[in-house]
Amino acid sequence: MIDVLYFAWVRERIGLPRERVDTSAATVADLVAELRSREDRYAAAFADLRSLRVALDQQLADFSAPLAGVREVAFFPPMTGG
Amino acid sequence: MAVRVRVQAEPFDYGAECAGFGAGGRGVGAVVTFLGIVRDDSGQLARMEIEHYPGMTEKAIAAIAEEAHVRWSLAELLVIHRYGPLAPGEAIMMVATAARHRVAAFEAAEFLMDYLKSRAPFWKKEIGADGATWVAATEEDEEALTRW
Numbered sequence: 001m002i003d004v005l006y007f008a009w010v011r012e013r014i015g016l017p018r019e020r021v022d023t024s025a026a027t028v029a030d031l032v033a034e035l036r037s038r039e040d041r042y043a044a045a046f047a048d049l050r051s052l053r054v055a056l057d058q059q060l061a062d063f064s065a066p067l068a069g070v071r072e073v074a075f076f077p078p079m080t081g082g
Numbered sequence: 083m084a085v086r087v088r089v090q091a092e093p094f095d096y097g098a099e100c101a102g103f104g105a106g107g108r109g110v111g112a113v114v115t116f117l118g119i120v121r122d123d124s125g126q127l128a129r130m131e132i133e134h135y136p137g138m139t140e141k142a143i144a145a146i147a148e149e150a151h152v153r154w155s156l157a158e159l160l161v162i163h164r165y166g167p168l169a170p171g172e173a174i175m176m177v178a179t180a181a182r183h184r185v186a187a188f189e190a191a192e193f194l195m196d197y198l199k200s201r202a203p204f205w206k207k208e209i210g211a212d213g214a215t216w217v218a219a220t221e222e223d224e225e226a227l228t229r230w
Contacts, residue, residue, distance in 0.1 A: 008133055008205035009216050055203070058138035074135060074203075078219035081163065081204035082118055082175060082195055 002067065004031075006045070007076035010052065013045040028054050029063045031073065045075075053078055085151050085159045087143045089134065091166040096176055099160065104180030107157045112184040114191040116177045122170040126210040132165040132174070135203035139163075146197040154190040156181050161194060165204065196226040 005018045025031035032049065035042045046052070054061050055074040067073070088094075096117050104113040120130045143161055151159050158180040168174060177194045181187040198204075206217040 005135070007135055007203070008207070055135070055138060058135070058141055060201070074138070076135070076203065077205065077216065078223075079200050079203050080206045080217045080219050080223075081202040082199035 002031075002070060003072045004035075005072065005074040007074065009077055010045050010075050014041050023067075025067055027063070027067060028056070028061065028065050028073065031067060032063065051077060084157065085144075085147050086161070087140065087147055088160075088162045089136075089139050089143065090162065090164055093164070094162050094173065094176065096173055099162065099176060100178065103160065103178045104158050107180065109182055110157045110180045111182050112187040113178065113180045114184070114187040115179075116191050116195060118174040118176065118195075120168050120170050120172050120174055124210060126212065127170050128209045128211070129170075130168045130174075131207045131209060131214075132168065133205045133207070134163075134165045138203050139165075142202045143198065146194060146201060150179070150190045150194050153193075154179070154181055154186040156186070156190055159190070159194075161198070163198065163202065163204065193230050196223075196230065199223050200227065 001020050001022055003018060004021045006014050011017050023031055023034055025034055032046050036046045049063055053076055054063060056065055056070045057072050100115050104110045147159055147161055156179050160178040163175040177191050179187045179190040200219060200223045208215050208217060
């Protein structure tokens, strides 16, 4: 089980701030493929990965990164701080 | 004490934070402070809402601050960033740096601002008369990081 968090418009599109996901995905990209195939709202949120960023256990990562040992995955748009 | 980071919903007192910043160190010759304010370009902005990622936000800013601290040998560094609903004209965030010389203080402040803009997990939403829009990151934000 892995905690999956969504922020900003990703959260709005999916309709949840976080959920527990039972997955055996090896990489972030595999997890995205699983989520996309669930429902339209997930497919819409993950339609264009170039407009998304991912963090693994609160560190920015790539979509090719492995999920082994990861407890928390977060998906969000490019950040707009400052 | 030298490096302080605060992530908070409540307002902060910029004047009070600046007063005395960098004081007490005999080797401090320059202090730079920056204040970010909610801007209303359209004249239609009711409020801005800033979402963040509790836990990661503090870690990401602390890492950026520590890098600046070491790289420019800062005597003192302060970052305050707010989240939640903010009205036009309200302060969003501030950065203060104290160093031996002004070049280091200015550069460190600019570095912090460039990194906070696109590497600290905040997302701004503008709520106006015609609805709500997420502020999009720009190419320039990403480009700004390449000079460091």
